[in-house]
Amino acid sequence: MMDWFIAYVESVMRLAAPLMFAAMGGLISERAGLANIALEGKLLVSAFFAAAVAAWTGSAELGLFAGILSGALSGWIFGASTVWLKADHIVMGTAFNLLVVGVIPTLGKAWFGSSGSTPALGSEARIQAGIGFFVAGVFLVFVLSEALRRTRWGLRVHSAGESPDALLVQGVNPRRVRIGAACVAGALAGAGGVVLSLVQGSGYVRDMAGGRGYLALAAIIFGAWKPFPTLIACLIFAAADSAQMLLQGKSIFDVSVPASLIQTLPFLATLAILALRRARVSAPRAINQAL
């Protein structure tokens, strides 16, 4: 019984890690006023580039770097198109997610001869971190929570999301604040993607984010755009995900439940939690508002 429980907790921690990074990235960009529906696409992009670079160089470190960089670049593209070109954030995010679905298989086909995945990575090109990324993620939540409350950067990000005019008349350009936040957000989501392909997996597999970007977004909303409540939400979703994996293929009270039904568990949990939450939901006031 005890073994089973420890295994479960460890699995929750591992599954929570990519969610936490994606959610913290999304939280920063949303707090700065950028509605971030593109988290899913960013997870996929960074997972793919991390795996691709790791496959070419055989270096896990370079893979990690490439993943984070590609995430930051996606963030910059998203930020620049919404801030400078005044694209609607939801439309832009959806377009980005759709673009990724097409671009990755094309690149995969060109580079590795396989549209669905990158070559399987040997152990030297993977990151053997165990729950290291989970610990780093919790640390990140602490740092982010403090940074939002106690630093100049936090103050400006918050203002860019709530009242960009207040920044403007104080002589600070809210557009720069938003683009900066979009890059940081992309880099964090990129770290989440790296966890998917180099830590949990051994290479990129088609659609490997599996909706985690959207779960992360749900976690942010559940967490009312605050770091610690968002962390709790990530843990709840990871717990449901982990339970889903344990229950797959097992019969419950002698009824064998189809695996696909079990797989809906995390999403049912999301639905239930968001529906049941009655707290005053306080999205940043100027979210998805052009500057």
Next chain:
Amino acid sequence: MNPPIVAFQNVSKRYGNCVSLSQVSATFAPGQLHAILGENGAGKSTLMKVLFGLVRPDEGSISIQGSTRSWRSPADAIAAGLGMVQQHFTLVPSLSVIDNIMLGREGGWRLNRAAAIAELEAKLPDASLRMNWDRRVEELSVGEQQRVEILKLIARDSKIMVLDEPTAVLVPQEIEALFTLLKKLRDQGRSIFVITHKLSEVFRHCDTWTVLRLGQLVQQGEIRDTSLDVVVRAMMGGEPPPPIRLNPPRAEMKLSELLEVRSLTSGKIGRGALLDVSLKVHGGEIVGIAGVDGAGQSLLVDSLLGLHEFHGEILWMQQALRAGRRADWALMSEDRHRQALWIEESVQMNAGLGVEVQFCSFSNSKTRKTSFRTDLLSHFEVLDFERWGQDVARWLKEFDVRFPHLGERVSRLSGGNQQKLIFARELMGRDVRFVVAHQPTRGVDLGAIHQIHQRLVELRDRGVGVLLISSELDELMALSDRIIVLESGKVTAQFDRWSESSRQFDRAQIGRAMIGAT
């Protein structure tokens, strides 16, 4: 004579075909309280935005203390010692007072709030300006939020302060407090510009006046060598309109009772709640509701319109009012941007919203004017936009609404024109029997105020009942047949213009009832 602190040289600005400023040249002496006057659309705000770097002039230049400057953005102007309080506050509501004040001048990557508070408190001209620095701005009253805006300028050591319509949102006591503060800041050597409509406060508190009209500088002068008449004439470009005269009501009007409110109780105690309020409005009279902001006026209106739950009864012609607002009511709501207008939509759309059944292709306008209810089929009728445009163009002309073209976004119109547009829609699109006018002249210029007042009196004389809710006592005393005073949600006094007894209008008595002192 000191060199001018601010001088404009031939400043011009046009938006499309619309000239906002044309060849404005003016100088302002340092260390004084300058009033910038003019009707809506006269270019006052634009001129001040040019000074603050929010608007770049097409031509002309500004000089500060004798040296010519040009700003790329407000940041340059701020660095040169300017500061501006916008009409719509630019605060971050969810941040604390001190965070709002620190924003943009945080002094390093880590926030040191204690040091910022100490620095600010050392700069305050007087200790009464201290506030609870950790309170969130959204919890503050409008007057307190304005004080935070001014504190932001003090923290930056602004030498030149510009306030755009600072008194439009304040109650009389707050206005006095604001000018007391501004005079203290002036006495410290700052130069202060106040954009306003309200001449009484200008004459009480300011040092100089400058009038703009249609984008041009009309006249400048010292307050102490000027009479009110001269300034009004400069602002309006002609003789001021005669004051409104109210004729005694005709006897038969008194009989037709339109609206009756019986022991209305609504809302939570302490938040503008209403407690056991009863009142009647007859056809052909204007009933004024006086009271300081938040005395329950908003809940009274919301209850009448069916926007808020209530206990008690609301009767319309002796029958219980069921579905809230009726089609034969005209409504001018307090918050015109949120409740009365679709602010980013066109003039045409806004002028016909809510009465669009009239523009249905097969509509029989007589029946449609008095009822919102339509048969099922009419929901599928096609709107005749050509007729819509023609009709509203006629209405808007009748109400003297100035707009460039029907497709212009209504947010680009001045406050006075927006309000006149709402008035036109509410009165022309319906057969009106009752008007709820909630702060109908807030943020509206003199000419438009006069027109709105005249319309209300005309409606009254035609037998329409008017419920006028205002925080301007002058307005209520000029227009009302009766005044009912609300204080903390209760009716504390009633006055009747036409009564023979002691309950006639008396400014001091009404004022005392408004603050609950009897």
